[in-house]
Amino acid sequence: MIKKLFLLILFLLVGLVGIIGYNTVTNTPADPPNIAYSPPEIDKMAAAERLSGAVQIKTISISREAPVAAQEFEDLHEYIEAHYPNVASQLTKTRISNYSILYKWEGRDPTLPAAIFMGHMDVVPVEPGTESKWEYPPFSGKLADGAIWGRGTLDDKVSVFAILEAAEHHLKSGLKPKHTIYFAFGHDEEIGGENGAAKIASHLKEQGVKVAYTLDEGMVVVQGIMPGIEDPIAFIALAEKGYLTLELVATADGGHSSMPPRKTAVGKLARAVSRIEQHRLPASMRRPVTDMFDTLSPHMPLSLKAVISNRWLLDPILISQLGKGGATNAMVRTTTAATIFNSGTKDNVLPTKATAIVNFRLLPGDSIQSVIDHVTNAVDDPEVEIRIKQGNEPSKVSEHNNSSYGQIKKTIHEVFPDVLVSPGLMLAGSDSKHYEELAENSYRFLPLRFGKEDLGRVHGTNERILIDNYAEIIQFYIRLMENSGN
Numbered sequence: 001m002i003k004k005l006f007l008l009i010l011f012l013l014v015g016l017v018g019i020i021g022y023n024t025v026t027n028t029p030a031d032p033p034n035i036a037y038s039p040p041e042i043d044k045m046a047a048a049e050r051l052s053g054a055v056q057i058k059t060i061s062i063s064r065e066a067p068v069a070a071q072e073f074e075d076l077h078e079y080i081e082a083h084y085p086n087v088a089s090q091l092t093k094t095r096i097s098n099y100s101i102l103y104k105w106e107g108r109d110p111t112l113p114a115a116i117f118m119g120h121m122d123v124v125p126v127e128p129g130t131e132s133k134w135e136y137p138p139f140s141g142k143l144a145d146g147a148i149w150g151r152g153t154l155d156d157k158v159s160v161f162a163i164l165e166a167a168e169h170h171l172k173s174g175l176k177p178k179h180t181i182y183f184a185f186g187h188d189e190e191i192g193g194e195n196g197a198a199k200i201a202s203h204l205k206e207q208g209v210k211v212a213y214t215l216d217e218g219m220v221v222v223q224g225i226m227p228g229i230e231d232p233i234a235f236i237a238l239a240e241k242g243y244l245t246l247e248l249v250a251t252a253d254g255g256h257s258s259m260p261p262r263k264t265a266v267g268k269l270a271r272a273v274s275r276i277e278q279h280r281l282p283a284s285m286r287r288p289v290t291d292m293f294d295t296l297s298p299h300m301p302l303s304l305k306a307v308i309s310n311r312w313l314l315d316p317i318l319i320s321q322l323g324k325g326g327a328t329n330a331m332v333r334t335t336t337a338a339t340i341f342n343s344g345t346k347d348n349v350l351p352t353k354a355t356a357i358v359n360f361r362l363l364p365g366d367s368i369q370s371v372i373d374h375v376t377n378a379v380d381d382p383e384v385e386i387r388i389k390q391g392n393e394p395s396k397v398s399e400h401n402n403s404s405y406g407q408i409k410k411t412i413h414e415v416f417p418d419v420l421v422s423p424g425l426m427l428a429g430s431d432s433k434h435y436e437e438l439a440e441n442s443y444r445f446l447p448l449r450f451g452k453e454d455l456g457r458v459h460g461t462n463e464r465i466l467i468d469n470y471a472e473i474i475q476f477y478i479r480l481m482e483n484s485g486n
């Protein structure tokens with residue numbers, strides 16, 4: 001009997017190993033695409049000069065309450081019209097909320113759903129006190145060391161001006177895209193996009209415009225972040241995480257600290273925050289993160305490939321490994337971050353109130369309500385009130401097995417023959433969320449080549465773009481304008 005059982009277990013184990021092995025071995029990369037394309041020569045120094053000029057116009061978004069940098073946006077509009085005369089004369093321009101720009105470039109077949117190429121013209125301020133740490137002043141647009149320096153060179157005047165360069169290139173030679181292409185340049189992305197992108201989207205909706213896809217800033221080309229993959233990877237984000245800020249409020253009787261009650265407001269709140277940290281939201285593998293692993297696993301080393309090729313069995317191992325990292329944890333769960341804790345005024349006075357702020361970034365599939373339910377259960381204290389301070393739901397997850405994604409992917413392979421292309425999940429937010437209802441699919445990708453130190457330049461010190469990379473980005477849009485809609 002025992003012998004039979006032993007044989008049965010052995011048989012099952014061998015079978016299992018066989019399946020795991022088979023799935024691993026057959027998970028091989030697709031043949032590399034056959035590329036017969038060479039990008040057109042462009043005058044990259046002249047293009048760099050034009051971006052430099054745009055960086056010098058201080059279109060800063062400070063806060064929702066602060067006034068718009070009206071004169072600077074007017075100047076930028078004029079600058080665009082002066083430097084991109086064919087765009088100005090051949091495309092239809094609509095001003096939205098005074099300062100955002102919508103250009104329409106009618107396609108050869110206007111009945112096809114359109115594409116929208118997005119970018120934002122506003123930039124974040126330079127943190128006071130950090131100006132002197134810049135190699136070149138942040139609004140100098142200095143051309144030095146093979147780069148263009150200043151605010152907006154990565155986020156996101158680069159998109160706006162690379163799109164304009166590409167359009168000007170084609171308009172000079174009379175190209176008409178297959179389907180209609182819009183350029184949507186917001187003026188308030190850095191403070192939420194409510195007057196820019198949101199209004200552009202509702203304008204297009206009112207006009208009954210059908211949109212196949214939007215392409216916006218988001219993920220980039222990175223190297224050395226996926227274990228065992230040496231080639232640079234272009235991540236096209238299919239979704240972005242949601243955003244939720246909760247305020248926790250604990251109240252108690254005030255009075256003198258010489259005769260305190262058993263539970264103080266501070267104690268109740270501390271317990272609540274601690275319980276929220278102990279009860280993180282559960283981790284899980286969902287699209288688009290599963291799409292990413294399915295796409296990249298054939299290129300990974302054997303051990304990882306074995307796990308990812310057998311997710312039906314080994315998902316728990318994968319999830320627990322990913323949950324240990326910082327960035328990888330953020331890909332598999334709604335993250336929790338307690339950021340503000342406030343109470344008390346005097347060392348011998350009992351505060352009547354204590355408040356804390358906790359910020360969550362929601363994984364697609366979770367919702368504001370599901371997070372609030374989870375937090376309410378975790379806190380499990382009717383004396384702690386939970387209020388929403390700010391929130392937007394995670395985006396929907398766009399498709400990657402369709403022609404729109406295929407056109408972007410093909411364009412990347414043509415212009416960047418050295419890179420792999422993969423779906424991804426954007427951990428931060430973008431203007432794309434405002435197009436959710438309008439566009440069938442929203443993609444968030446800009447072919448910036450990022451090294452480890454470059455992430456800190458975005459919204460940080462020494463923001464700059466290499467001129468060679470800027471030229472590649474222009475070539476990417478040039479080619480995409482030819483490929484899009486086909």
Ligand SMILES: [Zn+2]
Nearest residue numbers: 155156189217
């Ligand atoms: Zn941006």
